[in-house]
Amino acid sequence: MIKIVVDMMGGDLGSAATVEGVLAFLKDHQDVEITAVGKLEELSLLKDKAKLIDARDILPMEAGVMDAIRAKGASMSIAIDQVLEQNADAIVSSGSTGAYLGATSIRLKKLPGVLRPALISPFPTRFLGKQVVILDIGASNENSPQELVQFALMGKLYSQSVLDVLEPKVYLLSNGSEPEKGSPESKEAFKLLEGHFPGFMGNVEARDALNGQADVIVTDGFTGNVFLKSTEGLAKMMSGMIKDAFKRNAFSKIGYLLSKKGFRTMSDALNYKNYGGAMFLGISKVAVKAHGSSDGHAFMHALRVAYRLAKAEIPTQIEKGIKQDA
Amino acid sequence: MIKIVVDMMGGDLGSAATVEGVLAFLKDHQDVEITAVGKLEELSLLKDKAKLIDARDILPMEAGVMDAIRAKGASMSIAIDQVLEQNADAIVSSGSTGAYLGATSIRLKKLPGVLRPALISPFPTRFLGKQVVILDIGASNENSPQELVQFALMGKLYSQSVLDVLEPKVYLLSNGSEPEKGSPESKEAFKLLEGHFPGFMGNVEARDALNGQADVIVTDGFTGNVFLKSTEGLAKMMSGMIKDAFKRNAFSKIGYLLSKKGFRTMSDALNYKNYGGAMFLGISKVAVKAHGSSDGHAFMHALRVAYRLAKAEIPTQIEKGIKQDA
Numbered sequence: 001m002i003k004i005v006v007d008m009m010g011g012d013l014g015s016a017a018t019v020e021g022v023l024a025f026l027k028d029h030q031d032v033e034i035t036a037v038g039k040l041e042e043l044s045l046l047k048d049k050a051k052l053i054d055a056r057d058i059l060p061m062e063a064g065v066m067d068a069i070r071a072k073g074a075s076m077s078i079a080i081d082q083v084l085e086q087n088a089d090a091i092v093s094s095g096s097t098g099a100y101l102g103a104t105s106i107r108l109k110k111l112p113g114v115l116r117p118a119l120i121s122p123f124p125t126r127f128l129g130k131q132v133v134i135l136d137i138g139a140s141n142e143n144s145p146q147e148l149v150q151f152a153l154m155g156k157l158y159s160q161s162v163l164d165v166l167e168p169k170v171y172l173l174s175n176g177s178e179p180e181k182g183s184p185e186s187k188e189a190f191k192l193l194e195g196h197f198p199g200f201m202g203n204v205e206a207r208d209a210l211n212g213q214a215d216v217i218v219t220d221g222f223t224g225n226v227f228l229k230s231t232e233g234l235a236k237m238m239s240g241m242i243k244d245a246f247k248r249n250a251f252s253k254i255g256y257l258l259s260k261k262g263f264r265t266m267s268d269a270l271n272y273k274n275y276g277g278a279m280f281l282g283i284s285k286v287a288v289k290a291h292g293s294s295d296g297h298a299f300m301h302a303l304r305v306a307y308r309l310a311k312a313e314i315p316t317q318i319e320k321g322i323k324q325d326a
Numbered sequence: 327m328i329k330i331v332v333d334m335m336g337g338d339l340g341s342a343a344t345v346e347g348v349l350a351f352l353k354d355h356q357d358v359e360i361t362a363v364g365k366l367e368e369l370s371l372l373k374d375k376a377k378l379i380d381a382r383d384i385l386p387m388e389a390g391v392m393d394a395i396r397a398k399g400a401s402m403s404i405a406i407d408q409v410l411e412q413n414a415d416a417i418v419s420s421g422s423t424g425a426y427l428g429a430t431s432i433r434l435k436k437l438p439g440v441l442r443p444a445l446i447s448p449f450p451t452r453f454l455g456k457q458v459v460i461l462d463i464g465a466s467n468e469n470s471p472q473e474l475v476q477f478a479l480m481g482k483l484y485s486q487s488v489l490d491v492l493e494p495k496v497y498l499l500s501n502g503s504e505p506e507k508g509s510p511e512s513k514e515a516f517k518l519l520e521g522h523f524p525g526f527m528g529n530v531e532a533r534d535a536l537n538g539q540a541d542v543i544v545t546d547g548f549t550g551n552v553f554l555k556s557t558e559g560l561a562k563m564m565s566g567m568i569k570d571a572f573k574r575n576a577f578s579k580i581g582y583l584l585s586k587k588g589f590r591t592m593s594d595a596l597n598y599k600n601y602g603g604a605m606f607l608g609i610s611k612v613a614v615k616a617h618g619s620s621d622g623h624a625f626m627h628a629l630r631v632a633y634r635l636a637k638a639e640i641p642t643q644i645e646k647g648i649k650q651d652a
Binding site for chain 2: 124125126138141142173175182183184205206207208209210211221222223225226227228229230231232233234235236237238240241242244245246247248251252254255256257258259260261262263265266269270
């Protein structure tokens with residue numbers, strides 16, 4: 001039985017999205033015990049399906065770590081209490097990233113041997129259905145070469161257990177493909193990985209990150225965040241341009257009607273809602289961060305990812321892997 | 327009279343592209359003296375229009391700084407000789423970026439007071455016709471806070487004289503818009519700019535970099551390069567997806583025919599060939615780096631940018647600005 005605690009209140013859409021997500025998730029998962037934390041009066045649809053825990057407060061999206069620690073009545077804080085109390089396997093929230101990262105890593109604790117936890121996220125690639133995971137995308141601001149080496153290991157385990165890639169190809173994000181390219185830290189990490197880490201393939205340029213060659217890309221949190229946000233920004237800009245192109249005149253509007261199926265496939269491939277959000281790796285429990293604006297569909301995907309990570313006992317795997325490495 | 331020296335041989339398409347570019351450029355620029363350096367037998371169309379200097383060798387695209395210094399017979403090296411000999415205003419090349427950056431900064435010298443030269447490039451924004459310039463996009467790998475402050479100044483002068491922005495809005499690229507966000511160096515630069523630098527608006531996230539709010543975005547060379555390459559990679563991925571969507575079936579192919587004008591506008595807006603390549607700021611002469619695969623049209627734009635930078639006496643402006651700041 002997998003135990004998942006869910007912060008029902010954190011996201012922009014509140015319990016409307018999370019209740020729908022939990023119900024959809026439960027339809028095809030039997031061996032799960034859900035604890036839903038939130039305003040009880042909004043959770044009645046889950047009455048016979050989950051354990052309900054009341055929480056009256058909601059952390060705002062701009063909340064920081066200290067707010068999360070102080071606000072003991074907030075749904076996120078009570079959800080973390082529940083994980084500890086029940087020794088649950090996983091927690092899922094769509095609340096403030098900063099507060100969630102801080103509070104889970106302080107209260108749920110880093111795994112022994114882990115230097116720094118990392119935020120990992122799947123990205124679409126040029127090949128429909130093929131994803132690449134990138135970490136860290138913003139839990140840290142700077143990372144040492146040793147931390148990057150641990151990220152390679154955590155990313156590899158994620159790719160194997162969630163994306164079913166047998167032998168993930170792992171790269172360092174760099175400004176050139178040659179070994180001597182990269183930030184000072186990533187150059188050092190290159191030396192530590194080369195010849196020692198099965199699956200390490202060298203450097204990949206940001207330009208080729210989404211071309212499908214890599215399964216796992218390792219980078220420091222600042223650079224990873226810039227990568228995440230710049231691809232997000234450009235995707236938004238191009239989507240706007242596509243809309244403009246179709247709205248140009250009566251002909252182009254008909255053009256849209258004739259080609260919209262293909263554009264829906266594209267938009268699905270680019271839609272973060274199909275990817276289940278980001279995961280926080282390196283702490284003692286599975287912690288999934290659904291996108292703040294998750295709807296029911298997106299939240300269901302986040303629950304699925306949490307389930308798979310818990311089922312694969314990712315925290316235990318990471319702890320083992322890091323012990324072997326040391 | 328503006329004197330521009332042109333390396334005619336460096337790009338992927340060789341003299342075919344550069345000769346066409348020079349001819350197109352000269353059509354609407356009278357007050358220019360072009361020195362064209364390359365294989366004389368390929369430059370005959372320029373005979374009465376430019377000063378021709380023979381060069382027998384071509385640096386390969388993968389050439390590094392030392393190759394450029396050693397290969398004295400290469401068109402890029404001889405072009406740099408010519409700039410020095412004639413005390414020309416500007417140099418344009420589409421050859422190896424590494425070799426060009428190295429050789430121009432060593433031989434044409436940094437301006438007094440400049441800590442590090444920077445590579446700057448315009449990017450399209452959500453608003454057709456509006457561009458934003460970002461620096462450094464890869465001349466350095468790391469930059470100090472003081473260097474970032476100088477980049478702000480150089481970027482502002484560029485925006486004013488090439489893009490005709492009267493009061494450019496200058497931002498630091500960061501992982502959040504709050505002052506306390508950013509890499510350690512950019513946080514320090516924030517403190518140095520805030521309240522001291524007219525036009526400094528704070529931090530911008532990579533997600534908002536191309537939304538049109540910023541005229542100039544300052545970042546270290548490693549991060550800037552990741553930004554450049556990740557937007558390039560995503561644009562390529564999405565363009566491929568757009569093609570797939572239109573190729574889906576007979577209806578979508580007709581859809582393309584009906585809407586292609588709008589998509590051409592979009593593709594023009596995203597096409598680097600309309601932006602004239604990257605510029606190297608902080609050295610004693612104007613140095614423009616056209617894209618390696620520039621065609622005649624792209625190369626003409628690179629020449630236009632060189633002309634405008636030389637006309638605005640950008641090196642002198644930068645030298646003055648940095649003196650005032652010190």
